[in-house]
Amino acid sequence: MDIRGVLQDYSYVLLFLIVGALFALGPLVIAHFVAPKSFGPARDKIYECGLPTFGSAWVQVAVIYYLFALIFLAFDVDVIFLFPVLLAFDKGYLWRDFLEVVIFVGILSLVIIYAWCRGVFEWKRKPESR
């Protein structure tokens, strides 16, 4: 594969990125010019049921939220790895590939079982967490 072929492939990726960016930023730019603007002292303030907020929200939140985020991350990556498997799945060794995917997903689902046993999913409030 000479360099031009490779470059050509990569140019599609570049094109895809540019269109994506335009698709995202385009409405913002158009709205800036075409849309009317509302103004007022409280326009950019935080909306909290019509009253000014008090106290800061930068507090140490309970650890359970981080655990949920971690579990989600684990399975998000898990799904991303499955995408390439789709392309290479019908290359002959059907059962072997299937077994590999089952092992791969099985090991990762141990995370859920471990978290379940440790009681991450019950929303009880641990007194010492105050």
Add this chain to the structure above:
Amino acid sequence: MEAKTGEPLVQLAVLEDVLNLCRANSLWPITFGLACCAIEMMAAGASRFDLDRFGAGVFRPSPRQSDLMIVAGTITKKMAPAVVRLYEQMPAPKWVIAMGNCAISGGPFYYEGQYAIVPGADLIIPVDVYVPGCPPRPEGLIEGILSLEEKIMQRPRLRKFR
């Protein structure tokens, strides 16, 4: 009460008509029930006097996602700053319907020596359509919304677009 929204930088006259048509027929009211009129607003939103026929049935709780504020009920002096704040936090273009006599002029609660209410929503926020009644029947509110839609459609030529 001066308008709280400025007109856009670029004026596209033809596009304006299309925009107005879309905006008029997809008003998203903010759930802002203060008192008795809120019940008639809910009745207007329910199945018999369905507001969805006019595109105005999507009641959004947050001002960020709504473009029509139906002031349904009495604005007390303790509530007035919250009303102004909510109005300012709504993105332009935005409109206000003052529903019920309390929102128009204080209604049955306005008398010499009243210390607790703001007699009329137009003292604190610019109001587009007034719907009289105590409480106005759901048909009255629908009439108000239809006249608001006409108001939005009629004015592509006006400089001060709101």
Add this chain to the structure above:
Amino acid sequence: MMLQRGIEEKTFFLNLGPQHPSTHGVLRVVLEMDGEFIVNSEPDIGYGHRAHEKMAELKTYPQFYPNMGRVDYLHALAYNQCYCMAVEKLLGLAVPERAEFIRVITSELNRLTSHLLWFGAYLMDLGAFTPFLYCFDDREIILDILDRLTGSRLTYCFYRFGGVPADIDDEFISATRGFVQRLRSRWDDYHNLVTKNVIFIERTRDVGIITEAQAIQYGLTGPTLRGSGIPYDIRKSEPYSAYPLFDFIIPTGERGDILDRYMVRLLEMEQSLRIIEQALDKLPTGPIMAEKVPKRLKPAEGEVYTAVETARGEFGIYIVSKGDVKPYRTKLRVPSFANLSILSEIIQETLVADTVAILGSLDVVIPEIDR
């Protein structure tokens, strides 16, 4: 460094503020939260304060009468009835029997509209939108029946001192009977759609429990109290108007949690239907207005306290009269004021979602609390 600064406080403050779908009006509850759990809270009322009691001092008895439909606009006819009974007690007026029956029928119909609206709004708090459309459909039928008789849909001003201004005709009676049959056939729809719903039961069983001692401490009345097992209903314990002539039971719950308060209100609706049916069967003929009602109402000096059972609880009106055309002092004892005062005690250590459910189960009307 910067992050270190924010470490020590564990809780943050949140406004379940005046403009919130679950506060059914303009109630604000300041919540101190630790993550999803509420550490402590303080309801802040007064956003719907329209100075009814000050108006009562500045207006004569008939002039203050329209206010009675705007304190608790969901069960306005009970407030009209209580105000009429109080003034009739002061004046010593006797109300003819047919007028009492008409008052009971219309007041029970109005109680149904209030419970139906609570049913829709409460389930919308829990996230279900369909029941709202079911119950508003039924509610519109009652509003048509009452609209034809009284002229208004919500803020009624129908009764007069000494009786009732308009008589009910056969069309009203047949429409009401038709409605009673129709609503009876809808019960199993409501029960299948909501009561047997597993998610609903999971969210309401053993949540927001109110004990009898708490009820006495805070003076709770109405379905909120009867959910905890105390059969206190002014129509039965302090019979007024024509209620002694009808037999109906007072449904109560056992555990005092949200599901019991929900069931009490649903069973109460069935009892209201029974009352309406019996009242229509035994409707006497005769005058609907007392013979001589004084033009200028100048009651003798003295004070009176009259209580009535509204959809939310005991509404009491306390009038001090100094023999003048205007009452010297009128105090409105509204049930939601007492029912809401227990909120900060029962939402301790609960999740925010449960707080919304508990607030909905207390069925409060904000302008009634703030008067």
Add this chain to the structure above:
Amino acid sequence: MLADTIKKSLTALNLEKVADGDYAKTGYHLEVAAQPDQMPAVAQLFLDQKCYLESLTAVDLVESFLLVYHFASFFELCRTVVHVPLAKGTRMPSITGSYKGADWYEREVYDMFGIGFSGHPNLKRILLPEDADFHPLLKDFVGGK
């Protein structure tokens, strides 16, 4: 009967007046008059009889206040009214010790009349905005501010 037991235990507190009310005309079974400092004891007595605080309000008699307490019972029909005369400018002992529900009632009376309640956990305005400086239900309040 509940009314008799209450009457018996009330006389023990040697209050100013303990009399039967005319239920048909006024809606009371018992009418009681007490002094401000006896009020916490009276409230505790009603709590022991498992009565609930029906309502707590005040009447501005221009030269003095009259505080009105209503007690009723869930289990038996017996409504008692307690009239407590209070000179202007003096504080009233709070009954939140026995009835937690009185907290809001007393805050409302403070808000509307300016009557201070000693021993109240957090006595501040409940209906009017915090920065209001007037008490609307006083007879000399003209209003319209």
